[in-house]
Amino acid sequence: MIKKAVIPAAGMGTRFLPFAKAQPKEMLPIVDQPVIQYVVEEAVAAGITDILMIIGKGKRAIEEHFDRNFELEAGLAEKGRVEDLQAVRRISDLADIHFVWQKELNGLGDAVRHARHHVNNEPFLLLLGDTLIQSEDSLCRRLIEVYERYGESVVALEPVAEDKVGLYGVIRGRAIGEDLHLIEDLVEKPEAGEAPSNLAIASRYVLSPRIFDYLELTPRGKSNEIQLTDALRLMLRDVAIYGVTLNGRRHDIGNKLDFLKTNIVYGLERENLGPDLRSFIEDLVRE
Ligand code: UTP
Secondary structure, X not given: OOOEXXXXXXXXOXXXXXHHXXXXXXXOEEOOEEHHHHHHHHHHHOOOOEEEEEEXXXXXXXXXXXXXXXXXXXHHHHOOOHHHHHHHHHHHHOOEEEEEEOOOOOOHHHHHHOOHHHHOOOOEEEEOOOXXXXXXXXXXXXXXXXXXXXXXXXXXXXXXXXXXXXXXXXXXXXXXXXXXXXXXXXXXOOOOOOOOOOEXXXXXXXXXXXXXXXXXXXXXXXXXXXXXXXHHHHHHOOOOOEEEEOOEEEEEOOOHHHHHHHHHHHHHHOOOOXXXXXXXXXXXXXX
């Protein structure tokens, strides 16, 4: 059983300046909750009980969000605001949450290296801290299921438009099931016309602890950073890697347009906000 998850959240967030200058982009609100809380809830819903967050300079707000706030709780209790009190308390009870600091920002692959000691030779779920997934059936559960069946690493995949493939890690693979691929190659941010397919790696993974050995061997790649995709490519020389196609939507909050769209999508789904938000948007479009 996979019980541990790792959430990298140390990145600089340069696509979200000036907000991200002194605030973690992972704390951007989607309606009334920070992105990273949804990510934690997604992991917990897939059976995870232990979460390691990779954080860095300027990310203190993430630690505080998952800590108890006794003063706030006492204030809410005094005012009889039971629902708010429950919502606030629940955050620190979601899972056993740990932190490790990535002191130099050398890329996602380097961030994952920092989890080695904590995951302690077990397979683990990896969720990027700035990306939300809405899927029909739990994507993370499906990734775990495939790992448990084949005993090797699994990445989530999402078909993306041709003009967007250069923004992601992209795979070449062979379909071996309805949503399942056996991966044959992976390329990080391919140049125009060089993408092996339109299937992008979609911010969720279940990784075998072997990945740490390959991360140690991975040289700096695109953007002079240690790329997780490059480590997976090295690992693919020795063992199989599987891909599961996402049946749903991915929201990358690290870019401004997606952030705005996601707030609308999640806002429309809220019972107490959806109808008013919908009529506001309809009026706006009519104008
Ligand atoms: P991104 O590539 O979106 O992060 O990483 P970034 O570098 O912060 O973004 P930009 O391009 O400057 O806007 C995806 C996830 O990996 C984490 C980020 O915090 C984000 O949640 N990450 C990235 C790290 O933890 N460490 C890194 O060195 C890089």
